[in-house]
Amino acid sequence: MAVTDATDLCRTDNNNNEPLLKTSVLDLFDQHARRSPNSTAAEFQGQTITYDGLYNASIRVALELRKRGFRPRDRVPLITSMGLEMVASVLGILRLGASYCPIDFQAWSLERVVATLEAVGSRLVFSTVDTTITGYELVRVPEMLRKNNPVTDEATQQLELIRQDMRKSDLIYIIFTSGTTRKPKGVMVPHSSAAHLVQQSFPGAMRGNPGEKVLLFFSVAFDGCAGVIFSTICHGGTLAMAQPSDVINTASSCSTLILTPSMLASLEPTPEFDRVHSIYMGGEAPTETLVRLWTSPTRKVYNCYGPTECTTAVSTVEMVPGGPIVLGHLVSEVELMLLDENLEHEVQQGEICIRGPCLAVGYLNMEALTQEKFFFRDGIRHYRTGDLARRDEEGLHFVARVDRIVKNRGFLINLEAEVEPALRSFSGVQKAAAFLLQKQLVAFVTPSEAPVETLRGHLAKRFDAFIIPDLIFAVDDFPLTTNGKVDTRALQAMATHQVDEQLRSSGDSEADKSPALDVVLEAFADIFNRPASQIPPTASFRLLGGNSLTAVKLQSHLRRANLSLMLSKMFELDTAAAIARAAVSMDYNIDVVSSTNVHPSTTPLTPHQIELLRETEIDSSSNYNF
Structure with missing residues (x-):
């Protein structure tokens, strides 16, 4: 039945004293x-x-x-x-x-x-x-x-x-x-x-x-x-x-x-x-x-x-x-x-x-x-x-969330105004995200080829020790919430499980060699910044750190090679070999758009993916909402 409580905040049946809405x-x-x-x-x-x-x-x-x-x-x-x-x-x-x-x-x-x-x-x-x-x-x-x-x-x-x-x-x-x-x-x-x-x-x-x-x-x-x-x-x-x-x-x-x-x-x-x-x-x-x-x-x-x-x-x-x-x-x-x-x-x-x-x-x-x-x-x-x-002569500058001021090693630090800018001050870093996890200061940076040890040396020369993260992970890109914001909870899960360092297998594969497989392996190497020689056909897209953004990038690689594949298939098929076999030439008139009525649960997920999805919720921790 519909809501019928007339005393509810959202029911204003007796609001005749309220001004009428002129334009809706x-x-x-x-x-x-x-x-x-x-x-x-x-x-x-x-x-x-x-x-x-x-x-x-x-x-x-x-x-x-x-x-x-x-x-x-x-x-x-x-x-x-x-x-x-x-x-x-x-x-x-x-x-x-x-x-x-x-x-x-x-x-x-x-x-x-x-x-x-x-x-x-x-x-x-x-x-x-x-x-x-x-x-x-x-x-x-x-x-x-x-x-x-x-x-x-x-x-x-x-x-x-x-x-x-x-x-x-x-x-x-x-x-x-x-x-x-x-x-x-x-x-x-x-x-x-x-x-x-x-x-x-x-x-x-x-x-x-x-x-x-x-x-x-x-x-x-x-x-x-x-x-x-x-x-x-x-x-x-x-x-x-x-x-x-x-x-x-x-x-x-x-x-x-x-x-x-x-x-x-x-x-x-x-x-x-x-x-x-x-x-x-x-x-x-x-x-x-x-x-x-x-x-x-x-x-x-x-x-x-x-x-x-x-x-x-x-x-x-x-x-x-x-x-x-x-x-x-x-x-x-x-x-x-x-x-x-x-x-x-x-x-x-x-x-x-x-x-x-x-x-x-x-x-x-x-x-x-x-x-x-x-x-x-x-x-x-x-x-x-x-x-x-x-506020200064240029206008209003966003500094940080009030709740992103934390204590590390006895010092109050501002994650947005101090830690993340310090990480980005290194020329090899494009984006940075920092948070406290189990009393440790943890940071993620992009791109994945960012030299972490060189970054640490850069920070040690220029910043206080309590500003420098205890753990730094370099990844290709950050997972996002459903709102398109950086998903801190998913990053925390990645830090805990070290998802970005895992490979499905490094052994030999019986997969048939093909031009499409070469394209996918080269794309994996480029997207996840790993030597192509270390990526076997059985390499897992998910365990390499694949997410919706890297899936879009993989799709871009396929498009440049005149190949096409649904994004959902990348997670379902997962391995480089399976993705290569399923990719089709864009010369064929094939509908590659999935039905909007298919629930994502029809795509097999690993237990860790399910955990990440449950952690990925609308995050109002930043007011940079439209």
Whole structure:
């Protein structure tokens, strides 16, 4: 049954004293649906849907929701994955006046899914994928849309009456993050905040205008996904939705890319990306290397900053090679200040606190945490981000997370402001990540060919001993969370198990030699920085340190040799020989895109992979969210 507790924070049936919502994301979308009904609103793996088609699909979703007992201001859990039905479901839920709670079917563990459903409080669940969950009734959206029931004028008029009664404080979505705890934390964002964000028009503001194609590659449960969807379809652009298996082809067909720095680092700025004129990075602090690699006379690169609790992004700035990396232009009516530890006085370096129409309502069923993070100063509501920044004549510079200041050997050190910059000061290091693990200071650096002992000598000459990590691992790239951020938990597991140093076998193999096998072995040697002579055909992609990013790189190697293979197959087949046998020539017209309805559990995983997947959850430890 649907949520019926009228006293709940998310139900505001008696909010007649609240101001009406003047403009919603639905209003902005509907304007373009009327103006350009035949324009493409979204595309995914060869399928497209027009603005008119998306409008009608959302109406049918809304009517089915009402038929099932959902009402305005209810919370609707949505189990989904990348696909056209996901966008139609989101709009349909909003059209009923309810809020959606996205659950990433492909990335989340069953434990996390159930914990989120319990927090939402509804036993009736909408789903765009074919699955079952004990104790819950699932309504399959694709089956409902295939019925293609006609949309009557009476039905649309009833939904319009619901829209006219929507209030500024009504919720648009609840995004669940885990942060530093294992318990899902639901951030409740109101319609007014989302509408305020997508209506920004300052130079460099994220928006997909008519004729432009915008990449959507985020987890559906990441607030960046909502930001990309609404900033595109509210301005008449086209959503180009991608999965890891087709991200290279999809991204290179876009005019705008919106990614985390770690996601962008998995791509190469080859000529096939020449049509890309704008790149927005967020979710993590960007690097000067990425800015330099991707900036061109016809392409601008932007840095975005903002926590989930402040509706995706509060600042955007164009970056130039060699220039400072600052927080940039603030969204209108939003103020950002640096406060001391008592949240009383503004200082040159302090915690970033934000106020304005961007603020979330709070955390679902977590009143104490809401009171702690959202506070009043001078009678105005603020959000404390937990981020440290400093102000100088160039602007605001992100320094570190407050919770990334740790004690090592009796000294307080800043992992982001001291340890990681020290590692990156060595010319052979591109990226660095540091953390405490079992009272040891551990670091990972890229690329994998970084000479660790030489790096240690460099650090010993220039930095205090307590800044130098006890353990340093060099890897090709870092694993990412479903949000595209560096996955610290997975790095900790890698350090514990020394995954990057393991080989499946170094013995002889009976595998048939072939040009394809030579390509794969050379790719393994290049990607994992190992001598080709030490990589047998039985070498394991997983145990060498393979992840989604290195899989994309392996796919790039195959493409250069006119070969193709699904990314999921790389993990399923695993060995170099098996991958080589399965790779097919791109001269053949073969569909290499897997079905979106196939659950990742159909791909065999090792116990260690399962452990890593369960550790990989949405991480709100950095507010570089879009």
